[in-house]
Amino acid sequence: MAISEGVKAESLASVMEGADIYLTLDQYGKNAPVPLKYLPEVKKINGVMRVVPRVLGRTYLGDSLAVVVGIPAGELPPSVECVEGKPFSSRGEAVIGVGLARHFNFTVGHAFMLGGVNGRMLKITGLFKADSSIWASDLIFIPFEDASAIFKTGDLATDFLIYVRPGYTSAVAETLKKIEGASFRIQSKELVKQYFNKGFTLKGGIFTALYTVAFALAIPALLVSSGFGLSERKREIGILKATGWQTSEVLEMVVFENLIISLTAAPLALLISFLWLKGLNGLFIAQFFIAEIGLFPPFNVPARFLPIPAFLSFFFSLILTMVGSLYSSWRAAVIPPAEAMK
Amino acid sequence: METIIRTEKLAKIYNPDTSYEVKALWDVDIEIKKGHVAILSGPSGSGKTTLISLLGAIDRPTRGKAFLMGEELTAMSDVALSKVRRETIGFVFQSFNLIPRLSAIDNVAFPLIPMGVSVTERHRRGSELLKRFQMGERMRHTPEELSGGQQQRVAIARALINNPQIIIADEPTSNIDAEAVKYLIETIYALKKEGRTIIISTHDQSLFNLADVIFDVKDGRITGMREFKQ
Ligand SMILES: Nc1ncnc2c1ncn2[C@@H]1O[C@H](COP(=O)(O)OP(=O)(O)O)[C@@H](O)[C@H]1O
Numbered sequence: 001m002a003i004s005e006g007v008k009a010e011s012l013a014s015v016m017e018g019a020d021i022y023l024t025l026d027q028y029g030k031n032a033p034v035p036l037k038y039l040p041e042v043k044k045i046n047g048v049m050r051v052v053p054r055v056l057g058r059t060y061l062g063d064s065l066a067v068v069v070g071i072p073a074g075e076l077p078p079s080v081e082c083v084e085g086k087p088f089s090s091r092g093e094a095v096i097g098v099g100l101a102r103h104f105n106f107t108v109g110h111a112f113m114l115g116g117v118n119g120r121m122l123k124i125t126g127l128f129k130a131d132s133s134i135w136a137s138d139l140i141f142i143p144f145e146d147a148s149a150i151f152k153t154g155d156l157a158t159d160f161l162i163y164v165r166p167g168y169t170s171a172v173a174e175t176l177k178k179i180e181g182a183s184f185r186i187q188s189k190e191l192v193k194q195y196f197n198k199g200f201t202l203k204g205g206i207f208t209a210l211y212t213v214a215f216a217l218a219i220p221a222l223l224v225s226s227g228f229g230l231s232e233r234k235r236e237i238g239i240l241k242a243t244g245w246q247t248s249e250v251l252e253m254v255v256f257e258n259l260i261i262s263l264t265a266a267p268l269a270l271l272i273s274f275l276w277l278k279g280l281n282g283l284f285i286a287q288f289f290i291a292e293i294g295l296f297p298p299f300n301v302p303a304r305f306l307p308i309p310a311f312l313s314f315f316f317s318l319i320l321t322m323v324g325s326l327y328s329s330w331r332a333a334v335i336p337p338a339e340a341m342k
Numbered sequence: 343m344e345t346i347i348r349t350e351k352l353a354k355i356y357n358p359d360t361s362y363e364v365k366a367l368w369d370v371d372i373e374i375k376k377g378h379v380a381i382l383s384g385p386s387g388s389g390k391t392t393l394i395s396l397l398g399a400i401d402r403p404t405r406g407k408a409f410l411m412g413e414e415l416t417a418m419s420d421v422a423l424s425k426v427r428r429e430t431i432g433f434v435f436q437s438f439n440l441i442p443r444l445s446a447i448d449n450v451a452f453p454l455i456p457m458g459v460s461v462t463e464r465h466r467r468g469s470e471l472l473k474r475f476q477m478g479e480r481m482r483h484t485p486e487e488l489s490g491g492q493q494q495r496v497a498i499a500r501a502l503i504n505n506p507q508i509i510i511a512d513e514p515t516s517n518i519d520a521e522a523v524k525y526l527i528e529t530i531y532a533l534k535k536e537g538r539t540i541i542i543s544t545h546d547q548s549l550f551n552l553a554d555v556i557f558d559v560k561d562g563r564i565t566g567m568r569e570f571k572q
């Protein structure tokens with residue numbers, strides 16, 4: 001529970017800390033805590049300089065909800081700069097933000113109780129000032145083991161911060177993917193940048209819409225290529241008219257036929273596009289929708305199949321096919337049958 | 343005897359006022375009596391198909407008039423012409439014009455679709471006609487699985503599905519073998535016995551014995567008419 005609470009704060013904490021890779025477990029597409037047993041294996045990966053397991057959680061300090069970051073001694077992120085005192089070096093110590101300190105009138109040397117009944121007594125060794133946000137100054141950094149005990153996380157960490165040698169990020173990510181028995185969520189600084197700075201999420205939405213439309217447009221193409229050639233069609237309409245069909249009856253049939261074909265073709269088109277995206281990860285196609293990615297997208301293309309765009313594209317293609325075939329059918333139906341049958 | 347079809351200075355010009363304009367038919371005046379077998383005879387390119395298409399209401403002339411049972415075809419709307427084709431005329435095309443993706447029985451029965459006839463009734467009437475022409479074993483076959491003679495029988499069955507007074511056949515012996523020609527002649531006799539008017543275009547003399555009247559067509563004009571007492 002505590003961990004999942006903490007996870008909410010994670011993205012903010014992450015941005016502040018600037019590690020190269022944030023590693024969590026993947027649980028139905030959401031972040032889940034990572035067992036500590038992976039720590040040695042991750043450390044061994046070529047290019048990895050430092051791996052910092054963290055426990056993140058929120059708990060009450062007096063009347064305020066504070067975000068607690070449990071981190072091994074000596075691993076305080078560089079952005080956390082003590083303006084007073086020094087970083088903690090052993091269990092039972094803490095470094096707190098100046099905001100919190102001011103609120104509670106704490107100074108270096110003060111001890112406080114964190115985590116209620118099962119809590120810990122912690123002695124403040126330092127106050128830090130975070131440059132980035134007001135929020136950050138409400139953080140409490142404590143030793144990893146103390147946080148584990150307070151939040152009862154056992155042998156789990158909320159995440160691993162991985163610092164790698166320059167240029168190794170993708171190689172390390174690749175190796176992480178291959179680790180047996182675990183399904184990791186790997187977020188790298190670069191990817192996070194790509195996602196946010198380049199409006200990736202927005203493009204993802206557009207991508208979905210365009211993609212479905214593109215495939216729905218395949219329906220008319222399917223129609224034409226599946227033997228409903230225009231001259232063949234014209235001949236058939238000539239035959240129908242020659243045997244007594246009215247123009248209106250021909251058009252009625254065309255509408256009906258189009259409905260049937262579109263209804264059968266639409267699920268097919270959706271299935272194809274789904275398989276293409278999920279199976280082939282948008283091979284070849286993704287580059288048309290997302291700039292700066294090549295033929296083979298290096299990450300999972302965030303395509304979502306939403307009912308609304310799917311329905312819209314079906315509707316759009318139906319109208320398009322309908323108007324197109326009604327017009328050409330009408331043209332064939334109003335000329336004398338002898339001419340249409342030629 | 344009652345006149346069923348009559349034309350007045352009927353003319354058809356393809357691509358008028360262009361350098362490749364063709365006067366396919368010029369000043370054609372003919373009269374066909376009800377219950378007769380009329381043959382349009384002439385060499386290839388003489389205008390037989392053009393004329394028979396105008397008589398069958400599947401094409402419109404450039405000039406002149408055509409009357410069917412006293413009604414002026416050439417003045418009719420598209421809707422009225424479709425009605426004439428549905429109720430009065432059965433057309434057997436030279437190349438049969440069956441729909442390739444439909445089975446024999448569906449090819450025979452599809453003219454009934456817009457009339458709201460149920461599937462079961464359509465199939466009943468279709469199979470009845472196909473059986474009449476010894477095609478009972480071939481009802482589920484598509485046109486490409488049938489011989490020329492068999493396709494023609496399907497085409498004749500289709501022409502008869504609405505029980506029309508007039509049967510029109512364009513060059514009916516051109517795409518079938520000798521055996522099928524014999525069968526065709528029997529069929530035409532039978533249809534004539536039923537009181538239908540039959541108009542055939544052909545350059546094949548083997549059908550001439552059937553005729554009550556033969557019109558000679560040459561270069562788009564009627565150059566002669568021979569009547570026979572049957
Ligand atoms: N759609 C058309 N466009 C131009 N010329 C045509 C067309 N149909 C027929 N013709 C020409 O009209 C003339 C009469 O053709 P047709 O009626 O088919 O003759 P037949 O059936 O006696 O062989 C021919 O010279 C033919 O080339």
Ligand SMILES: [Mg+2]
Pocket residue numbers: 387390391392436512513
């Ligand atoms: Mg001809």
